[in-house]
Amino acid sequence: MGRCLHCQCGVWLPATRGGNVLRALVVVALSLVMLLTAPCAHASSSAGQRFLCEGDPLEAIAFNGAVDAVDIPNSNADTVPGAFLVVRWRQLSLQLPRTNNAGVPSYSDGRWWWQARDPDHPDFAQLLRGHGERYSCEREQSGPASPQ
Secondary structure, eight states: OOOEEEOTTSOEEESSHHHHHHHHHHHHHHHHHHHHHSOOOOBSSSSOEEEEETTEEEEEEEEOOOOSOTTOSOOBTTBOBTBEEEEEETTEEEEEEBOOOSSSOEEEOSSEEEEOSSTTSOEEEEEETTEEEEEOEEEOOOSOOOOO
8 A cells, every 4th residue: 555644634644545635635624624613803893883084084893802701890882801993094904902991992002092982973093102193083974965
């Protein structure tokens, strides 16, 4: 029959044509198992929220992230530490982790800040040394404007 080969998955198979096919099937099966059972972050809503910030479109998408325990005492608005927010604005794409501040969820990476105390006018700022720059944001209206 031929010598035995050791593949990366730890299975010893004969070095024959059938062994190569079997080895390939084992590798594919293990890859599928790893892919299907890998932890992933789920969006807390099906679509991002759309805003206009300083006149430019902004999209904010909240994700729950990988969290060990959902009963963490500082959970508010169905978010817990470990959650994050993806913000797409101008030429930027930011991933802001959930802060552990009490109250309305806030997100910051130390340079950018997002908090939606008023869901129609969220706080969005760039934190700079000595001062910060706040950007005026308002929820984007969906559909055509209705006549008054």
